[in-house]
Amino acid sequence: MREVLFIAFSLFTIGAASGVLLSRNPVYSAFSLILSFFGLSGLYLLWGSTFMAMIQILIYTGAIVVLFVFVVMLLNLQTNRENSSNIVFLGVVSASVWLFSLIILRVLTRSIPNKILEIPENQLRTISKLLFTRYLWPFEILSFFLLVMIIAIFAITRTQEIAHGGEK
Amino acid sequence: MEWTDLIITAVKTAVIYLGMVQVVPIMLIVERRGAALMQDRPGPNRVGPFGLFQPIADVIKMMMKEVTVPRQVNKALFLLGPFLVLFPASLVIAALPFGDYFTLLGRDYLLQVANIDVGILYVLAIGSLGIYGILFGGWASNNKFSLIGAMRSSSQIISYEIPLGLAACSAVLWYGSFSLREMVYTQEGTFLGILPNWGFFYQPIGFLLFFIAAFAETNRLPFDLPETEAELVAGFHTEYGPMDFGTFFMAEYMNMATMSGLMVAMYFGGWHLPWVSDVTLLQWLGSRNLLAALQVVTVIVKISVFMLMFVWVRWTLPRFRFDQLMRLAWRNLIPIGLINLVITALIMYFRSAQ
Amino acid sequence: MEAFLPVGFLLIFALLLCVGLFTVKRLLGPRNPVSSKLSVYECGVASPEGNARAPFKTSFYLIAVLFLLFDVEAAFFFPWALVYRESLAEGPALLIAMLIYMGLLVLGLVYIFRKDCLKLN
Numbered sequence: 001m002r003e004v005l006f007i008a009f010s011l012f013t014i015g016a017a018s019g020v021l022l023s024r025n026p027v028y029s030a031f032s033l034i035l036s037f038f039g040l041s042g043l044y045l046l047w048g049s050t051f052m053a054m055i056q057i058l059i060y061t062g063a064i065v066v067l068f069v070f071v072v073m074l075l076n077l078q079t080n081r082e083n084s085s086n087i088v089f090l091g092v093v094s095a096s097v098w099l100f101s102l103i104i105l106r107v108l109t110r111s112i113p114n115k116i117l118e119i120p121e122n123q124l125r126t127i128s129k130l131l132f133t134r135y136l137w138p139f140e141i142l143s144f145f146l147l148v149m150i151i152a153i154f155a156i157t158r159t160q161e162i163a164h165g166g167e168k
Numbered sequence: 169m170e171w172t173d174l175i176i177t178a179v180k181t182a183v184i185y186l187g188m189v190q191v192v193p194i195m196l197i198v199e200r201r202g203a204a205l206m207q208d209r210p211g212p213n214r215v216g217p218f219g220l221f222q223p224i225a226d227v228i229k230m231m232m233k234e235v236t237v238p239r240q241v242n243k244a245l246f247l248l249g250p251f252l253v254l255f256p257a258s259l260v261i262a263a264l265p266f267g268d269y270f271t272l273l274g275r276d277y278l279l280q281v282a283n284i285d286v287g288i289l290y291v292l293a294i295g296s297l298g299i300y301g302i303l304f305g306g307w308a309s310n311n312k313f314s315l316i317g318a319m320r321s322s323s324q325i326i327s328y329e330i331p332l333g334l335a336a337c338s339a340v341l342w343y344g345s346f347s348l349r350e351m352v353y354t355q356e357g358t359f360l361g362i363l364p365n366w367g368f369f370y371q372p373i374g375f376l377l378f379f380i381a382a383f384a385e386t387n388r389l390p391f392d393l394p395e396t397e398a399e400l401v402a403g404f405h406t407e408y409g410p411m412d413f414g415t416f417f418m419a420e421y422m423n424m425a426t427m428s429g430l431m432v433a434m435y436f437g438g439w440h441l442p443w444v445s446d447v448t449l450l451q452w453l454g455s456r457n458l459l460a461a462l463q464v465v466t467v468i469v470k471i472s473v474f475m476l477m478f479v480w481v482r483w484t485l486p487r488f489r490f491d492q493l494m495r496l497a498w499r500n501l502i503p504i505g506l507i508n509l510v511i512t513a514l515i516m517y518f519r520s521a522q
Numbered sequence: 523m524e525a526f527l528p529v530g531f532l533l534i535f536a537l538l539l540c541v542g543l544f545t546v547k548r549l550l551g552p553r554n555p556v557s558s559k560l561s562v563y564e565c566g567v568a569s570p571e572g573n574a575r576a577p578f579k580t581s582f583y584l585i586a587v588l589f590l591l592f593d594v595e596a597a598f599f600f601p602w603a604l605v606y607r608e609s610l611a612e613g614p615a616l617l618i619a620m621l622i623y624m625g626l627l628v629l630g631l632v633y634i635f636r637k638d639c640l641k642l643n
Contacts, residue, residue: 025242027242027245027304027307027308028244028245031245031300031304034297034300050284050285050286051286051289054286054289054290054292054293055289055293057293057294057296057297058289058292058293058296061293061296061297062293062296062297062299062329063296063326066299066300066303066322066326069300069303069304069307070319070322073303073307073315073319074319124285124286124346
């Protein structure tokens with residue numbers, strides 16, 4: 001049962017992810033991205049990590065893709081696939097080849113566990129406790145980064161607006 | 169898990185789901201008659217006794233009308249739009265507890281679709297997906313009114329999701345659990361000797377935040393900016409036909425019911441009757457299944473009160489302007505939510521320090 | 523994970539409802555597409571002003587970015603809220619950690635209001 005579900009969710013995720021790359025309309029790409037994130041959260045559920053599955057939907061599907069869709073709809077990137085330059089294309093392809101080979105290398109050099117890891121009891125509380133004890137500093141630094149990002153976004157949009165002649 | 173278990177679970181899920189779908193026809197008549205009552209006119213009273221069969225007539229009318237797909241639309245996303253709203257609205261109800269449990273064939277079954285340990289996160293996560301139906305539907309319509317309506321609607325929904333999350337977070341802080349079922353369990357008994365031990369008395373500000381944000385999340389007046397018919401024709405569903413409009417409405421009513429169910433579970437004691445504990449009730453009734461039935465009735469009554477509140481507010485308050493709406497969310501509700509969180513944490517700290 | 527099994531049932535029922543509504547709509551409604559019926563119009567005028575899919579205001583985009591940031595922040599409140607009650611026995615460490623975190627968040631909010639970035643006024 002677990003294995004069947006694992007394969008089903010994986011195929012669903014990969015299929016949706018290739019849909020992101022293959023569809024010509026960016027709005028359809030965004031839609032495929034939502035589906036692929038759903039597959040991912042299904043995988044998290046399968047590993048017993050309900051919290052991660054929910055955060056995956058809440059943050060990635062519920063917020064990040066909304067931002068993507070907003071950008072696509074507001075800027076109307078209808079024809080960017082045709083216009084994108086060869087350099088960008090080459091860059092994307094080489095970066096993905098590089099990343100993919102890294103993953104393959106990592107997989108080949110490591111011993112592969114032959115069974116899915118045991119799910120600890122009371123995983124929710126364990127994760128939360130760890131976050132506020134061992135990983136307290138990364139957590140606090142993260143909030144600082146978020147503050148920097150809030151300020152950066154406004155700085156960027158403000159300079160854009162000034163460049164466009166004070167357009168509202 | 170045996171196959172009888174599976175079948176009973178499936179039937180239970182189907183019954184709960186169909187029960188939630190029944191909210192739509194009931195609310196159709198309640199809203200129309202309620203509006204009429206508040207505006208001092210009779211309202212629909214010709215179809216059946218007291219106009220009770222009006223929803224059936226409405227649905228038949230919607231079904232028999234012509235389906236038009238305008239030429240300029242993106243067909244696939246246009247057709248998908250209403251279902252992208254209805255689908256998450258259907259899934260959210262999984263986490264709502266309707267009662268403790270009932271016994272059948274010697275086994276206990278929870279009166280809930282799924283006992284999810286991250287219940288409140290599940291509701292927030294799946295509930296936030298309804299925005300895509302509006303966004304894609306509005307964009308696919310390729311009409312300026314639809315697109316502006318969709319943009320407004322989605323910015324409204326995402327802006328009010330933060331106060332909603334903060335209110336839910338302070339509830340989680342108070343109960344120390346994500347599970348709605350466990351929240352309801354802790355609300356048994358009395359508070360200060362006279363009041364029922366409901367979350368509302370511990371989290372009044374949180375409840376108010378949740379209540380306001382729930383109106384915005386379900387696109388109800390005074391926050392029905394996407395539909396401002398005076399400016400945007402009908403907002404994001406301008407180009408849609410009658411049955412698609414009906415589907416959007418179904419989703420809206422189901423979302424209202426879910427939000428009411430959440431408020432009942434988090435702030436109003438869920439299936440508990442005030443001042444009476446489950447054990448006493450079980451002694452009086454003598455049967456576990458009778459108690460389960462009573463609990464379901466209690467939850468339904470509590471949800472109905474909130475649904476009536478939605479109708480009442482709709483005909484009482486005027487609509488906000490878009491900038492007022494955004495200001496309310498970002499300037500007022502989010503700071504209040506953060507303050508509520510800090511106050512709750514401080515109170516809990518000082519209570520434990522004593 | 524087993525707790526999510528009934529959600530699978532619910533998923534199937536919801537799909538059935540959607541498919542049912544779609545087929546009912548298709549089967550029962552009359553279909554009589556006429557060219558002028560399907561054309562674009564705006565307040566009775568046959569040709570609307572400009573294309574609907576033209577770029578417009580950036581303030582919607584700003585709201586989406588801000589929502590994303592605050593959603594990430596709020597996501598970290600949840601695990602904190604879960605363990606806070608238990609951690610009270612070990613002193614105010616978690617309270618102080620969260621107050622620092624929230625302080626930075628409030629700074630961000632104050633910045634948004636002071637610069638009037640959402641054009642709320």
